[in-house]
Amino acid sequence: MILPLLSGTSIPQLGFGLWQVEDAARVTETALSVGYRLIDGAAIYGNEVGMGQGIAASNLPRGDLFVTTKVWNDRQGHDSTLRAVAESLDRLKLDRLDLCLIHWPCAARGLYVDTWRALIELRDQGVISAIGVSNFNAAQIDRLTAETGVTPVLNQIELHPRLQQAVLRAAHAARGIVTQSWSPLGGGRSFAHPVVQALARRHDASPVQVILAWHLALGLSVIPRSTRREGLTENFAAARLTLAPEDLVALAELDSGERTGPDPDLFG
Numbered sequence: 001m002i003l004p005l006l007s008g009t010s011i012p013q014l015g016f017g018l019w020q021v022e023d024a025a026r027v028t029e030t031a032l033s034v035g036y037r038l039i040d041g042a043a044i045y046g047n048e049v050g051m052g053q054g055i056a057a058s059n060l061p062r063g064d065l066f067v068t069t070k071v072w073n074d075r076q077g078h079d080s081t082l083r084a085v086a087e088s089l090d091r092l093k094l095d096r097l098d099l100c101l102i103h104w105p106c107a108a109r110g111l112y113v114d115t116w117r118a119l120i121e122l123r124d125q126g127v128i129s130a131i132g133v134s135n136f137n138a139a140q141i142d143r144l145t146a147e148t149g150v151t152p153v154l155n156q157i158e159l160h161p162r163l164q165q166a167v168l169r170a171a172h173a174a175r176g177i178v179t180q181s182w183s184p185l186g187g188g189r190s191f192a193h194p195v196v197q198a199l200a201r202r203h204d205a206s207p208v209q210v211i212l213a214w215h216l217a218l219g220l221s222v223i224p225r226s227t228r229r230e231g232l233t234e235n236f237a238a239a240r241l242t243l244a245p246e247d248l249v250a251l252a253e254l255d256s257g258e259r260t261g262p263d264p265d266l267f268g
């Protein structure tokens with residue numbers, strides 16, 4: 001399953017993330033052998049070298065993979081972003097990214113538009129195929145579009161059953177922007193919920209698969225993390241689970257507005 005991007009390229013709907021993954025080479029190689037093609041990394045995760053080693057060890061054609069990384073907060077600004085992306089590519093041992101995101105807006109720093117201009121240049125040079133943001137609100141996205149004429153193809157945001165982000169999802173949809181869910185399992189806080197448990201029993205699936213199938217049914221891109229082959233395999237198989245419209249209605253009731261991470265309007 002792939003989602004079209006405003007750039008004219010497309011992104012696999014289901015991928016895996018590498019936050020807090022120490023053994024990124026092994027996890028990346030394992031995930032690629034399971035069947036994943038979308039890899040979500042970031043400079044701040046400190047494991048781009050391992051991520052690149054895992055990619056190389058897979059022996060998959062570069063064109064089959066979708067590689068994302070992100071510009072960290074203290075690298076924002078035009079020249080600093082150009083250098084940060086070059087350093088990421090060097091660590092990854094790649095000459096091109098499929099997607100590069102501004103990791104957090106860090107509004108108080110006042111640099112995200114300059115950062116965006118640098119990403120536009122890199123896109124125009126072919127170094128990055130598509131450019132996007134993470135943890136931005138709709139007003140910040142509209143400022144990027146108004147000041148540069150270029151709209152992010154994707155916004156990666158905290159999104160799980162307890163934080164369903166209906167308003168921001170609708171804003172993205174109205175602008176043609178893909179929503180990508182980070183921490184899609186929400187810290188495991190919904191695994192034992194009676195609605196999730198009942199759906200797992202009805203579909204002969206695990207609670208995690210029910211939650212991931214919910215993301216996919218909403219048309220989101222989703223990047224769960226597991227360091228275990230069993231977990232990676234279980235999560236990848238969630239793509240085969242189709243929830244019914246009434247299942248989505250039942251899961252909508254879990255929304256409590258509860259974050260696991262920081263408030264993006266205050267962070268950075």
Ligand SMILES: NC(=O)c1ccc[n+]([C@@H]2O[C@H](COP(=O)([O-])OP(=O)(O)OC[C@H]3O[C@@H](n4cnc5c(N)ncnc54)[C@H](OP(=O)(O)O)[C@@H]3O)[C@@H](O)[C@H]2O)c1
Pocket residue numbers: 016017018019020040041103134135156157181182183184185186187208223224225226227228230231232234235261
């Ligand atoms: N843009 C941002 O600001 C931002 C912020 C946070 C995260 N992210 C991205 O989003 C990705 C995913 O978010 P996340 O890493 O916070 O968490 P997550 O994917 O929601 O959850 C990961 C946790 O769930 C467990 N898990 C995974 N699959 C499981 C399964 N099938 N059964 C039981 N437990 C399972 C993992 O343990 P095991 O390893 O033991 O399976 C791990 O403890 C990150 O890796 C990163 O790429 C981005």
